[in-house]
Amino acid sequence: MSSSTRTHAPVAPAVAEAPARRRRRGVRRMSRRDRIAVALLLGIPLLIDIAFVWVPALGTVALSFFKWNGVGSLSTKTCQPNLPSILNNGCMDGVQNFHQAASNYPAFWPAVWHNLIWLGVFVFIATPLGMLFAVLIDRGIKGSRMYQSILFLPVMLSLALVGIIWEFMYSQNLGLINTVIGRNGSTNAIDWLGDPHINLWAVLVEATWRQSGYVMVLYLAGLKAVDPTLREAALVDGANAWQTFWRVVFPVMRPINIVIMVVTVIESLRAFDLVYITNKGINGLELLSVLVTSNIVGETQRVGFGSALGVVLLVISLVPITIFLYQTFRREESR
Amino acid sequence: MTTDTLPPLQAQPAAQGPKKSRPWGQIASQLFLISASVMWLLPIAFALYVAIRPYEDTTKYGYVSLPHHLTLQNFSDAWVQSDMLHFFLNSVMITLPSVIIVLALASGVAFVLTRVNVKINVTLLILFTAGNLLPQQVIITPLYRIFLKIPLPSFLGGSGLMYNSITGLIVINVAFQLGFCVFVLSNYMKSIPEEMYEAAMVDGASLWTRFWKLTVPLCRPALAALATLLTTWIYNDFFWAITLMSSGDKRPVTSALANLQGQFVSNQNLIAAAAMIAAVPTLIVYILLQKQFIAGLSLGSSKG
Numbered sequence: 001m002s003s004s005t006r007t008h009a010p011v012a013p014a015v016a017e018a019p020a021r022r023r024r025r026g027v028r029r030m031s032r033r034d035r036i037a038v039a040l041l042l043g044i045p046l047l048i049d050i051a052f053v054w055v056p057a058l059g060t061v062a063l064s065f066f067k068w069n070g071v072g073s074l075s076t077k078t079c080q081p082n083l084p085s086i087l088n089n090g091c092m093d094g095v096q097n098f099h100q101a102a103s104n105y106p107a108f109w110p111a112v113w114h115n116l117i118w119l120g121v122f123v124f125i126a127t128p129l130g131m132l133f134a135v136l137i138d139r140g141i142k143g144s145r146m147y148q149s150i151l152f153l154p155v156m157l158s159l160a161l162v163g164i165i166w167e168f169m170y171s172q173n174l175g176l177i178n179t180v181i182g183r184n185g186s187t188n189a190i191d192w193l194g195d196p197h198i199n200l201w202a203v204l205v206e207a208t209w210r211q212s213g214y215v216m217v218l219y220l221a222g223l224k225a226v227d228p229t230l231r232e233a234a235l236v237d238g239a240n241a242w243q244t245f246w247r248v249v250f251p252v253m254r255p256i257n258i259v260i261m262v263v264t265v266i267e268s269l270r271a272f273d274l275v276y277i278t279n280k281g282i283n284g285l286e287l288l289s290v291l292v293t294s295n296i297v298g299e300t301q302r303v304g305f306g307s308a309l310g311v312v313l314l315v316i317s318l319v320p321i322t323i324f325l326y327q328t329f330r331r332e333e334s335r
Numbered sequence: 336m337t338t339d340t341l342p343p344l345q346a347q348p349a350a351q352g353p354k355k356s357r358p359w360g361q362i363a364s365q366l367f368l369i370s371a372s373v374m375w376l377l378p379i380a381f382a383l384y385v386a387i388r389p390y391e392d393t394t395k396y397g398y399v400s401l402p403h404h405l406t407l408q409n410f411s412d413a414w415v416q417s418d419m420l421h422f423f424l425n426s427v428m429i430t431l432p433s434v435i436i437v438l439a440l441a442s443g444v445a446f447v448l449t450r451v452n453v454k455i456n457v458t459l460l461i462l463f464t465a466g467n468l469l470p471q472q473v474i475i476t477p478l479y480r481i482f483l484k485i486p487l488p489s490f491l492g493g494s495g496l497m498y499n500s501i502t503g504l505i506v507i508n509v510a511f512q513l514g515f516c517v518f519v520l521s522n523y524m525k526s527i528p529e530e531m532y533e534a535a536m537v538d539g540a541s542l543w544t545r546f547w548k549l550t551v552p553l554c555r556p557a558l559a560a561l562a563t564l565l566t567t568w569i570y571n572d573f574f575w576a577i578t579l580m581s582s583g584d585k586r587p588v589t590s591a592l593a594n595l596q597g598q599f600v601s602n603q604n605l606i607a608a609a610a611m612i613a614a615v616p617t618l619i620v621y622i623l624l625q626k627q628f629i630a631g632l633s634l635g636s637s638k639g
Binding site: 030031033034037038040041042044045046048049051052053054055056057059060063070132133136137139141142143146147149150151152153154156157158159160161164165166167168169171174175176179180184209213217218220221241262266269270272273276277288289292293296297303306307310311313314317320321324325328329 | 360361364365367368371372374375376377378379381382385393398399440441443444446447448451453457459460461462463464465466468469470471472473474475476477478479480481506507509510511513514517541542543546567570571572573574577578589590592593596603606607610613614617618620621625629632
């Protein structure tokens, strides 16, 4: 798809001018009923999107400057540092939440670190693995359809189910892995999901198991869009398979590479289900997403503080989002 | 999806390329893919094996042992004891309306943004697309408060509030998935030739007719692909159901399993069986609609 739009791109502006002028005239000529139709078709979804996605997103930013336990109302008063914290409720606290998160919240830096490890594993293991699967399958190897179906199977499962399914592999005394490596006795069994030094890696195996199938399908779509004549040309020029892929095919897949980069970063920031189902995201499995959730849903609600953690997530996620939007909409903006 | 392009590509290297390295490459690739497939199937197969063994066997011999006795009893026990039908119905009541509403709303937006010259259409498209890319946790804190504030008539499923109601989950699923569908559908609609719309306008078709009678039918492949994707995503949702519902009995099946884990903690075979049952719907969707499903993923990605 992308290759076809690319080849048409130089022609498009010249052709597009005429319909654009006509369309503009069309708007002025729009009847009353047409205007109502436009207002409804656009208005209702826009309202829903703004009310339930963008207002909360901005609300997170606003709440992050408050100290609030969720009870009582918010006010624009500033918090008094020498009052006991129970009386300081619903007041403006400046950047104290952020300061507290970074300096005085033991789970914060481990969570950031775990998120970074998660991202690293997705970038350096899950993505290359998925790409390798896609390249091998795309070469039409015998049984490629079957391999594709099998490798994609985990993507269809809910992450919560993935967590449950893998618990039988990792179970301390009864699990498949400990039994196979002979560590299922009660004395020297490895507690894969309970030991805070290894459980993150154990869960990352589960996450990679699912993520690489997803990456594979995205790359298969990208490879399909590559103009076959490019490969033939490379072949005629005497390039081997390795050179053809890295010098010709991979650069042409730039749009899909951006998509996969965005998916990878966003998915590693969103990661929540697997660690929550494993041990509610504590004891070695802290992630930013878990900290946000545990601060706002539960007994002691620290709404402002949880929001500050949400803002940290927001700021990080804006980087890939901006790159993606820039890459995708640059062409249309210039029109 | 690879068969269209591959035969000619494959034939040529065989004819021209170095003959010696190809067979080894083939064998290595096969070995690699076979071992990967085994590793990819193993956890699922093992969970299935646990599910078809009686509890007594696993307590006596452990999970990893030869079968002395196989049974489907765990499946029926899990089904009955955990009230799974109830949770399945919750899932259906959330997923089905969500998918239909998202597709209806998103096709309207995509149509207006691609076919009516709204001044700020690119800005709006960016607004929708970016909303879908935010991590859920970025919006959950205020959303949770908003859901606690919005009253809801009791016939819409619940506690009198948006929070802890099936309607609430439908609303957030719709709002959150809108962005992706608008993005995909507007890309798709751009490929419909302008001439068709000109012809329709000459015939005096109103904007609504051009949308409903012309555009929507032409978008059927994209809508089918999106419907399959959305069904699995919304069915598999865990986060919204965990955070926006307090009580277990209104939750959809995949998040209800988190409660079952506590309930069946002594009988892991039952959990395995329940997990396998909960996986069935998406697996059926995958098997029946594999083509649409993969087309959907490619629609969303390769149009960058």
